[in-house]
Amino acid sequence: MIDCQPEKREVTYILKDKVHLKNITMVFQTRKGETEALRGVSLTVYQGEFVSIVGPSGSGKSTILNIIAGLLSPSSGEVEVDGTVGYMFQRDCLFEWRTVIKNCLIGPEIQKQDLNLARRNVENLLKTYGLEDFMNYYPHQLSGGMRQRVALIRTLAVNPDIVLLDEAFSALDYQTRLTIADEVWSILRRENKTAVIVTHDIAEAISMSDRIAVLSRRPGEIKNIYDIEFTQKGNSPLQNRKDERFRYYFERIWEDLEINDKKY
Amino acid sequence: MIKNTEISWRRREYLKDLRRHQIKVISTQLLLIVAVFSLWEIAADLRWIDPFVTSQPSRMVATLRLLHADGSLYVHIATTIWETFVGFMLGTVGGLIIAVVLWWSDFLFQVFEPYLVVLNALPKVALGPILIVWLGNGQGAIIAMALLISIIVSIITMLHGFRSVDEEKIKLLKSFGANKFTILRKVILPASLPNTISALKVNVGLSWVGVIMGEFLVSRAGLGYLIVYGSQVFKLDLVMTSVIILIIAATFMYLLVAYLEKKLIKWN
Ligand SMILES: Nc1ncnc2c1ncn2[C@@H]1O[C@H](COP(=O)(O)OP(=O)(O)O)[C@@H](O)[C@H]1O
Ligand SMILES: [Mg+2]
Numbered sequence: 001m002i003d004c005q006p007e008k009r010e011v012t013y014i015l016k017d018k019v020h021l022k023n024i025t026m027v028f029q030t031r032k033g034e035t036e037a038l039r040g041v042s043l044t045v046y047q048g049e050f051v052s053i054v055g056p057s058g059s060g061k062s063t064i065l066n067i068i069a070g071l072l073s074p075s076s077g078e079v080e081v082d083g084t085v086g087y088m089f090q091r092d093c094l095f096e097w098r099t100v101i102k103n104c105l106i107g108p109e110i111q112k113q114d115l116n117l118a119r120r121n122v123e124n125l126l127k128t129y130g131l132e133d134f135m136n137y138y139p140h141q142l143s144g145g146m147r148q149r150v151a152l153i154r155t156l157a158v159n160p161d162i163v164l165l166d167e168a169f170s171a172l173d174y175q176t177r178l179t180i181a182d183e184v185w186s187i188l189r190r191e192n193k194t195a196v197i198v199t200h201d202i203a204e205a206i207s208m209s210d211r212i213a214v215l216s217r218r219p220g221e222i223k224n225i226y227d228i229e230f231t232q233k234g235n236s237p238l239q240n241r242k243d244e245r246f247r248y249y250f251e252r253i254w255e256d257l258e259i260n261d262k263k264y
Numbered sequence: 265m266i267k268n269t270e271i272s273w274r275r276r277e278y279l280k281d282l283r284r285h286q287i288k289v290i291s292t293q294l295l296l297i298v299a300v301f302s303l304w305e306i307a308a309d310l311r312w313i314d315p316f317v318t319s320q321p322s323r324m325v326a327t328l329r330l331l332h333a334d335g336s337l338y339v340h341i342a343t344t345i346w347e348t349f350v351g352f353m354l355g356t357v358g359g360l361i362i363a364v365v366l367w368w369s370d371f372l373f374q375v376f377e378p379y380l381v382v383l384n385a386l387p388k389v390a391l392g393p394i395l396i397v398w399l400g401n402g403q404g405a406i407i408a409m410a411l412l413i414s415i416i417v418s419i420i421t422m423l424h425g426f427r428s429v430d431e432e433k434i435k436l437l438k439s440f441g442a443n444k445f446t447i448l449r450k451v452i453l454p455a456s457l458p459n460t461i462s463a464l465k466v467n468v469g470l471s472w473v474g475v476i477m478g479e480f481l482v483s484r485a486g487l488g489y490l491i492v493y494g495s496q497v498f499k500l501d502l503v504m505t506s507v508i509i510l511i512i513a514a515t516f517m518y519l520l521v522a523y524l525e526k527k528l529i530k531w532n
Contacts, residue, residue, distance in 0.1 A: 069439050087439035093432050097454045097531045106450065110440040138531045158440060 017082065018162050018194045019045040019068055024077035026063050036219040037063045038074070043213055043222065045162075045196055050188070052197040052205035054253060055215030061198040063220075065164045068196060083161030083194070090167040092151040094139040100150050101126070101135045107158035118157060125153045129187065145176040152184055162194045169204065181208060182238045202257070206249045207237035214256045224256050319504040327501045340506075344475060344486040345513060347403060351410025352471040356464060358411065359418025366419070367426040367452065368444065380420055388413045388474070392481045401482050409481075410474030414467045421466070425459030426452050461525045468521055472514050487513075 026038040037060040045051045053061050066072040069085050086107075094103050101122060108118035126132050129149055139147055148168065155163060168184070169177045185208050188195050199205050205212050206228060214224045230243040240246060271279075301321045307313045308320035315323060331337035366373045392409055399405040433451050442450065453460075479488025487506045494502030 071435065071438055085439065087436065089432055089436070091432060093430070093436045095433065095451065095454070097457070097529075106437070107440045110437060110442045110446055110450065140531070 016047040017044050017080075018047050018049075019043070019082075019196065020078070020080040021064070021067070022078040024064075024067065024074045024079070026060065026067070026072070027075045039219040039221050041077070041215075041220065041222055045194060048192060048194055049211065050185075050195040050197060050209045052199060052209040052212045053215060054199060054202060054205045054212060054257070055220060056217050056257065057200060058218050059215040060218065060220030061200075061215060062166050065166050065196060065198055068162070069164060081162065084158065086155035086158060086160030086163045088151055088155050088163065088165045088168045090171050092139070092147040092171075094147055094150060094154075096139050099136050099138055100131065100142070103139065103150060104154045104157050107154060111158060113158070121159075122153060122157050125156060129153065129183070143176075144172050145180050148172060148180055149183065152187065156187075156191060160193070162196065163188055165195060165197045165199075167199055168197075170199070170201065177204075178238060182236050185237050202250055202253050203241065203246075204237075206246060206253070207240040212249075212253065214253055224253075226252065316498075317500055319500040323501045324505045324508065327505045331505070337509075340486055340490055341509060341513065343403075344479065344488065344510075345517075347406050347475045347478070347486065348410060348468075348471045348517070351407045351474055352414065352467055354407070354411045355414030355418055355471060356467055359415045359422055359463070359467075360460070362415075362419050363422035363426060364448065366423055367448075373423075380416065383416045384420060388416075389477050392477060395478075396482055402484070405482050406475055406478030406486075409478035410471045413474035413477075414470040417470060418463050418467055421463040422456065422460055425456035425463075429455045458525075458529055461521070461528065464521050464524075465518065468517050469514070472510075472517075476510070 021041055021043045024038055024041040026036070028035040028037055041060075041064065043051070043053075043064075053064060055061055063072065065087070067074050067079060068081055069087050070081070073079075095106065098106070101119070104122040104126070105115065105118055108115060108122075123132070123135070126135055129152075131146065131149060131153070134142060134146065134150075139150070142150065148171075151168075165184075169181050172180055181204055197205065197208055209228055212226045212228060213222050214226070215221065216223045226249060228249060230240055230245055232239070232243060235243065304318070305321045308315040308318060308323075328337070331340075366376060388409070391412060392405075395405045395408045395412075399408055429452055433455065434447055437447050437451055475486070476488040476491075479486040480492050483489035483492050487510050490506040491503050491510075494500065494506065
């Protein structure tokens with residue numbers, strides 16, 4: 001949040017790419033055989049952009065995120081990531097033996113950051129997002145939506161430039177899912193993050209993103225990329241769902257996925 | 265949920281029933297013990313059973329007094345507890361260290377897994393005579409016995425706990441840039457703490473088995489020694505008294521671990 005580089009403060013209007021994948025191929029080797037998970041995937045994500053990846057399960061969506069996060073290296077291809085990465089999963093992965101605040105501080109702890117500073121930062125985030133009363137609670141005392149919000153703050157605590165969300169809302173019930181997605185979206189926008197969002201929920205992808213990449217069945221190839229332009233700009237995901245162009249995108253992507261997998 | 269700050273009469277009735285039920289259970293438990301001991305005492309007095317082979321509560325009390333008078337009671341108790349404690353600690357700490365090593369290195373895990381399975385299946389008591397030959401006729405052999413009995417189960421239980429920690433939690437730490445040691449410290453050990461403590465509970469019991477077995481084989485002092493000695497000279501009073509003391513000591517040690525569990529696991 002605090003950028004201490006005053007001499008570099010020239011304003012550039014050129015889109016800066018934060019994530020650049022070029023011709024990525026990923027082949028997993030296991031005892032049972034080889035799995036080609038990704039084939040020739042190229043994707044660029046610019047500063048401040050929210051890009052979604054949709055595709056049937058097993059199409060390599062998580063693999064792409066793991067590659068961006070540096071947890072996996074691709075079998076071939078180029079990866080450039082400019083900035084630090086935070087990762088959010090389907091399950092909140094909160095540590096049940098740590099309180100909310102301690103859970104949020106795990107990142108700074110591991111990265112050996114100044115913990116007093118980090119704590120103040122996290123306390124502010126918790127306060128901003130309505131969790132200050134639950135700071136010293138244990139995760140099992142929170143609802144699913146609150147837990148996912150804590151997970152987001154834990155991700156933000158290390159102040160990442162790029163946030164990766166892997167089906168981050170699909171474990172929540174429908175109503176919570178919509179509101180939390182909306183909330184997370186506005187938090188990430190406000191904190192000026194770049195986001196790569198993986199989901200199999202087409203509507204969620206359309207409502208949250210600037211761009212959507214559709215993956216084919218395994219081996220995952222990018223079938224199509226859509227630039228999402230609503231008639232009304234700058235709306236929240238919930239409002240976007242009511243936009244007249246929403247249906248159009250939905251049908252296009254639905255078709256893409258249907259052709260490539262009858263069962264979808 | 266009823267939001268009344270005042271407890272409703274239904275709730276009061278329910279709580280009262282609950283308490284009544286608990287009192288019933290506990291008083292029956294106490295009654296049962298009193299009944300068994302009284303029956304034992306009376307049956308022996310009336311010569312339904314032969315107190316020479318079955319002993320008798322009043323004779324046990326007399327024995328206890330005697331042991332207390334010459335102070336040997338405390339020597340024996342202390343000996344056994346000390347051996348159990350040392351065996352338990354060595355088994356637990358040793359088991360923990362080995363489990364961590366096997367978690368760390370997948371290669372070592374694969375190498376040692378079949379040996380662990382075989383060692384686990386082996387009745388460790390069979391190794392008693394070997395231990396005596398190697399370590400001599402003393403406390404060393406007894407502690408080794410307790411250690412041997414508990415360490416294999418410790419390794420297996422703890423390792424199983426380590427290996428079943430949620431992969432995604434590990435992935436999370438890796439995404440923050442954690443190395444293997446940090447993963448061990450921040451997630452593996454704390455996440456498997458409940459599992460480790462249940463290993464401790466089992467270990468307490470196993471250490472007692474090891475120590476008493478050891479004392480049966482190499483006896484100079486301790487409760488196991490008293491039991492064997494008592495049976496050899498046909499003093500069943502001594503045997504029964506020692507068994508009762510053993511029960512009390514083992515219960516006490518178990519409660520200590522259970523207390524530790526409550527202290528350490530606050531998040532549930
Ligand atoms: N570490 C791994 N080892 C072997 N195969 C893997 C591994 N990770 C993923 N895969 C395989 O790669 C394919 C894509 O997986 P994933 O990226 O998780 O798909 P998605 O997230 O789209 O459901 C799947 O077939 C999966 O079984
Ligand atoms: Mg996935």
